[in-house]
Amino acid sequence: MQSTVWKYFLVLLALTSCIDPVNINLKPEPDQLVVEGLITNExxxxxIKVAYTQPYTQQVGVIPKPLQNATIYVEDQNNNRFNYYENAPGNYIPESFTGVVGNTYTLTIITEGKKVYQSKPEKMVPTNPVDGVSAELRARPKVDSQGDEIIEYSFQTFVNTSDPAEEKNYYMWRWIxxxxxxTQPQDHTRDVQGxxxxxxxxxxxxCWVTEGHHNISVRNDALINGNKIIKQPIALLPILPExxxxxxxxxxxxYSLTEPAYNFWRILTSQVTGVGSVQDPPPASVHGNIFNVDDEKEVVLGYFGASAVSTDAFFIDRGEVPFAIxxxxxxxxxxxLKNxxxxxxxxW
Structure with a gap:
């Protein structure tokens, strides 16, 4: 992954440089398996989503190639097996089951070509209840497309929880x-000769629109062990007409996390949210917990996790916006509209 990122950086540098372009011969890289999977006590x-990365091309936004017709299942430490079935290319849904806190789970993927991939065992550790969510109005100056300074308003949202003492705890938060x-479908028009x-x-x-499914934040309890986590930032919601x-x-x-899962998501989120300046350190290689049973040198991307979940929700009313929208x-x-x-x- 690290070499791929740097190759991409060199290509951009060659395209944008003012000096004579340099021809860079990129060696073709093998497709890499990408796995996204998480089981919970819900x-x-x-x-579980499984796909292959695509090799470098001149096209932008190449869609990963889904892994189809695979055999996928999850087993616990007692050899109870939970099968997954493909309902869309590369998308595998499970039979009905609920994860159990304290159990350990292992993912197995068998491709049509009989390649076998497994995850390292993941234990589902407990998590405390969420102690409430809240929002605060934020205002910051911004220069619009016309060069005028405007004030941009948003709601910063937070979550509270309690951290158990005398043990290491790792957290992940997602929001929806x-x-x-x-809208005004009655005002819709079509173009006839201009x-x-x-x-x-x-x-x-x-309609009702959803957003934020893939946004996450992570934290450990190194600085607050045994105390409350107060106002952990979750999402910054811009105030828009829609x-x-x-x-x-x-x-x-x-979500509760094991230490390896926390390290994976911490590195991944830091890369996604980085500003991308030339002073930034080179991207770290994000090691997951999935491997080819017969070839551990093969690089497999992604992570299979097991998490206990607690949740809370609230409404931000229109009346909390102190100006006309x-x-x-x-x-x-x-x-x-999307989603x-x-x-x-x-x-509702």
Missing amino acids: STQAP GTYEVH TPVPDPLPCCAV NFSFRYHLRVKQ PRFIYADDCRV STATKPDF
Whole structure:
């Protein structure tokens, strides 16, 4: 991974330099297996996603190639087996089961070509309940596209919890935000020889949009062992016409981690959130816990984890925004918005 990042950096340098370009011969690298998997003590388990990275090409945004027709299962320390079934290319969903705190789980992947991959055993350690989530208004100056200074408003959200004493604890937080959005499908138009012609749509004007599924933060208890974790930052939510015209629902999930899982997510998140200046240290190689049973030198990306989960949620009401929010104008079916649905969530 580290060599790939530096090769990419050198290509960008060659393209943007003012001196004569240098021809760089990049050796083709083998596709690498990427695994995303997590089991929890919740009744509904997330899918395990498996794909191959794609080799360097001149194209941008190449989609990973899914691993299809694999045999995938999880076993606990008592050899109880939980099978996963492919419901979409590279996406494997489990039979109904609930992870148990204190149990140890191992993932096995067998490809169509009989390659066998396994994870190192992961123990599901407990986590304390979430002691509440909150939000505070933030304001900061910003220069807009016209060069004018404006004030950008947002809500900084936090989570509280208690840390058990006399043991090492590692945490991960994920959040899911949901908001109601209104559009104007009745004002939809279509282009006819360069002229917009009225083309009202029969549906839909009201949707609910979700965001934040893949945003995470991690922390250990090295500085607060046995004390409360107060106001752990979770998400910074910009106040925009589309997301705060009504109210915003935030759900925070707190996950227990083993020390190896914490180290993996800490390194990964630091790379994702880095500013990317030339003074930054070179990206570290992110070692996961999955390996080829017959060839441990093969690099496999990703991590299979087991986490206990506690959760809390709250609404940020429109009335908590101390200024007028412009009306959101979008003359189309609201279902075309990313991650939207016209079905009202149960908690709304």
